[in-house]
Amino acid sequence: MRIRILQNRITPMGFSIEKYLREKRIAIESTLNRLLHSPKKYPPIIHQAMRYAVFGKGKRLRPILLIAAAEACGGKASDVLPAACAIEMIHTYSLIHDDLPAIDDDDYRRGKLSCHKKFGEAMAILAGDALLTRAFEVLSQMRFPKDKVLQAKVIAQITQAIGTEGMLGGQVEDIQSLSSPTQVQREKKLSYIHSHKTAALINVALKVGAILAGASRGELKALDKYGRSFGLAFQITDDILDKKEKRELTYPRIHGLKTSREKVKRLIKSAKVPLKGFKKRGEFLKKLIDCFVESRI
Amino acid sequence: MRIRILQNRITPMGFSIEKYLREKRIAIESTLNRLLHSPKKYPPIIHQAMRYAVFGKGKRLRPILLIAAAEACGGKASDVLPAACAIEMIHTYSLIHDDLPAIDDDDYRRGKLSCHKKFGEAMAILAGDALLTRAFEVLSQMRFPKDKVLQAKVIAQITQAIGTEGMLGGQVEDIQSLSSPTQVQREKKLSYIHSHKTAALINVALKVGAILAGASRGELKALDKYGRSFGLAFQITDDILDKKEKRELTYPRIHGLKTSREKVKRLIKSAKVPLKGFKKRGEFLKKLIDCFVESRI
Numbered sequence: 001m002r003i004r005i006l007q008n009r010i011t012p013m014g015f016s017i018e019k020y021l022r023e024k025r026i027a028i029e030s031t032l033n034r035l036l037h038s039p040k041k042y043p044p045i046i047h048q049a050m051r052y053a054v055f056g057k058g059k060r061l062r063p064i065l066l067i068a069a070a071e072a073c074g075g076k077a078s079d080v081l082p083a084a085c086a087i088e089m090i091h092t093y094s095l096i097h098d099d100l101p102a103i104d105d106d107d108y109r110r111g112k113l114s115c116h117k118k119f120g121e122a123m124a125i126l127a128g129d130a131l132l133t134r135a136f137e138v139l140s141q142m143r144f145p146k147d148k149v150l151q152a153k154v155i156a157q158i159t160q161a162i163g164t165e166g167m168l169g170g171q172v173e174d175i176q177s178l179s180s181p182t183q184v185q186r187e188k189k190l191s192y193i194h195s196h197k198t199a200a201l202i203n204v205a206l207k208v209g210a211i212l213a214g215a216s217r218g219e220l221k222a223l224d225k226y227g228r229s230f231g232l233a234f235q236i237t238d239d240i241l242d243k244k245e246k247r248e249l250t251y252p253r254i255h256g257l258k259t260s261r262e263k264v265k266r267l268i269k270s271a272k273v274p275l276k277g278f279k280k281r282g283e284f285l286k287k288l289i290d291c292f293v294e295s296r297i
Numbered sequence: 298m299r300i301r302i303l304q305n306r307i308t309p310m311g312f313s314i315e316k317y318l319r320e321k322r323i324a325i326e327s328t329l330n331r332l333l334h335s336p337k338k339y340p341p342i343i344h345q346a347m348r349y350a351v352f353g354k355g356k357r358l359r360p361i362l363l364i365a366a367a368e369a370c371g372g373k374a375s376d377v378l379p380a381a382c383a384i385e386m387i388h389t390y391s392l393i394h395d396d397l398p399a400i401d402d403d404d405y406r407r408g409k410l411s412c413h414k415k416f417g418e419a420m421a422i423l424a425g426d427a428l429l430t431r432a433f434e435v436l437s438q439m440r441f442p443k444d445k446v447l448q449a450k451v452i453a454q455i456t457q458a459i460g461t462e463g464m465l466g467g468q469v470e471d472i473q474s475l476s477s478p479t480q481v482q483r484e485k486k487l488s489y490i491h492s493h494k495t496a497a498l499i500n501v502a503l504k505v506g507a508i509l510a511g512a513s514r515g516e517l518k519a520l521d522k523y524g525r526s527f528g529l530a531f532q533i534t535d536d537i538l539d540k541k542e543k544r545e546l547t548y549p550r551i552h553g554l555k556t557s558r559e560k561v562k563r564l565i566k567s568a569k570v571p572l573k574g575f576k577k578r579g580e581f582l583k584k585l586i587d588c589f590v591e592s593r594i
Contacts, residue, residue, distance in 0.1 A: 037461060046461050046469045097426060102418035121399035122472050125422065129394060130465050132426065136433050137456035140449050148445035152437050155452065159434035164334060164343050168427050172343045175419050 017287040031081045049119040049127035056110025066209035075213025079144045089135040096128040161204035170196025199231030222274035229271035314584040328378045346416040346424035353407025363506035372510025376441045386432040393425035458501035467494025496528030519571035526568035
């Protein structure tokens, strides 16, 4: 028994982070399964392609963050699950389109063939479109919250985070090359890509969880600070671990591996500071940094 | 004076359809101009690509139908303009993605080079994504109606019409070829494509205009009947006029040119029947069939 407790790194709440993640992932995947149309529904091929892309070896980081933020603000996971799944559908749409031959041209994703490799380019474009559309359908049909002003606010926040001022802006910047760039230009560009392409969706996941749980202004501000540090730490860690040689602009390439590691460690610390106000309720958000960032570098 | 009146085909309301269309198009384009980000906004290239695709020689059929439906139900054009422009953004996104080399591979659209021919494939994919996202941003930020339940309902209706049960389903069906199809299979497939790929967006434009104007159930039902006949008549007319030899499945190819023309004429008649209840308010909806369908065949 003692060994099991140690293995599961019991938190002060008497609940292990591994068990927490496992439970959340099961809830997220069963909700995704319910919210996505049957693979037999006409025309079957598009629903099969959507499901294929969604049900890979995803970490489900963004929906987990959304749920953890809601819980930290006193909300219930079951209330925010549809919103969490909408965020995961949006994340998946962005991966499908990123992987296309015209963009990153990646053959593998989430441990298997990328969507266009499996279903062809046309179907991958449409499957991405369909996941983005379905995400907004889910968001517009949520029964919770009853307050429809909050619901419109949530949709507005998400569209801003994933549009040209957010994720899509970062994606555009990423595919545009600089002609004979200086070090400063490269640093600026990478910072723009990181804050828009990755951090924007991570941040809005936290914000939506908080809004739906009726968070105070102070709680929203604290989660925003946490999200900024978390998002950047997560991205730099991804860059450090990235085995692909394709990408020219990565944090380690610009700043070196040692500086990158130190930066991540500083970010982990600063991400935890704004969580103090949540007391015990913020425990899982703290643990999530350990799981998704610290344990990986 | 008499000549001018005749030229402008004055309606019983003492207002010519040409003037009506001109005014609506000006209002729609200036609202689109306001709702789309400046072409200088960072990163400029994506905003330029979005604007390039939106500001072609578009007929603005869908936003005009939305406004006309709202007016027929007693609403004001100025209240529904943002929703009308969101529909036009969605229509443009679908055209950009349809034209991509992996899908229809069209080099020209709206009288100029298609988006991917002008900005490259990667930027065209992202510009389409960005227009779809921006459309939902506009819909989620509408100040009218104050009733947010209606707003969520409008977003839900649109997502259903453009998802895999609507427009995207039609698009998927369109790119899938039948192996050694029978005449019945070809007819069935074409009917599915028409009702989903084109008619779904036309119908939801009318429905959204009506919902926002607080339409009665009877008015909604009448507009749905009108929309079904209008959408099919519009699509068959497009097929009749289509100069491209690429498409295998068109109404004239399956049913012959004569039958196609007769079908359009029958549809024009049946589209006008449900408008009777709107009395004078339905006048423009009637005239729109003449302009967008009857005058073209």
